[in-house]
Amino acid sequence: MRLKAEDIAKLEQRIRAHLINSLSGFKSANLLGTINQQGQTNLCIVSSVFHLGAHPPLMGLIFRPNTVPRHSLENILSTGEFTLNHVHTEIYQQAHQTSARYPREQSEFKACGLTEQYGSLKAPFVRESHVKIGLKLEQHIPLTLNQTEMVIGRIVEVDYPDSAVKTDGHLDLESCETVAISGLDSYHQTQKLARLSYAKPYREVSKL
């Protein structure tokens, strides 16, 4: 199927949302934990987290335009803190449930059967998650093209299973049971094809 710009523009809105959300490829699956100044926690699943740099250790994520309630973004801007917690095979249904529009005063932790855990930040981690990342807000960039907003956080704390880290620092996400997302609502476990050697010109890559 070949679509041009005008074909895409003519698609029914929900069909376009499903299709375009599928096009970037597989996406990360994280639970975003925040707290407001009154101590009310919030949890929501996000598939828009991306790696931004290792030194300093930075991650970015995208928020939708403010035509929908965005309690998490308000909390991040107000407290300067948030956590990201990998979604794994045992909790992906509860994680998906956090995307429902609960009222502001309802914590998704309790509503969805997940447990708050606290480290060095005020923002809550998800106890059930196997990979937990604590971040401090570094920059907030409104994207004028479509009124989405980008948040950049600096990693200040990370917790993962000892057994998952390889001697070169690589984290074996499959041993953490981390899942991937495609489109708006599809969850996937993974099976490693291979790790490949650092590529050099005119020399074939090998499996590590």
Add this chain to the structure above:
Amino acid sequence: MRLKAEDIAKLEQRIRAHLINSLSGFKSANLLGTINQQGQTNLCIVSSVFHLGAHPPLMGLIFRPNTVPRHSLENILSTGEFTLNHVHTEIYQQAHQTSARYPREQSEFKACGLTEQYGSLKAPFVRESHVKIGLKLEQHIPLTLNQTEMVIGRIVEVDYPDSAVKTDGHLDLESCETVAISGLDSYHQTQKLARLSYAKPYREVSKL
């Protein structure tokens, strides 16, 4: 293993790169196709592509600081066009090979055994890929925090197998054999757990 900011800062540089690159979770795997004003093509694998919005259809990607050659970014800024092509299980080793530092005058298409294909853009698609996306440059945002650069493109053309699209618009990436990346060099195929229903408060999600 629990690491604080100061522990992360003390890690050996390559170990930190592997670890931090693993933390965001699974990443998309795309081949970025570009061409310069002289007609010289360039192809490189990118794991930093993310969905930015469906209407208008926008995708973002991140480029490393200009301490390394970035022929692709130069081509995008000069021509205003690029393509993204899903990496699949049959071409992931060739795709990885495109990350080698070939001289500017060497097209990675030829060096890595992949084939140029042309649609409505000057920028080349990858014939072997099953999901091909043509984009026009919309915005270029230097990120001052770490000298990376974000490029936002608008989708103007897309080509995917008829059999892969569901009636609701969702694209079945597994039928396209699209792979996921973790860390710097790990490639994964996926196995669907489920698609989940649109979440509503106080109602359990169901598998679609």
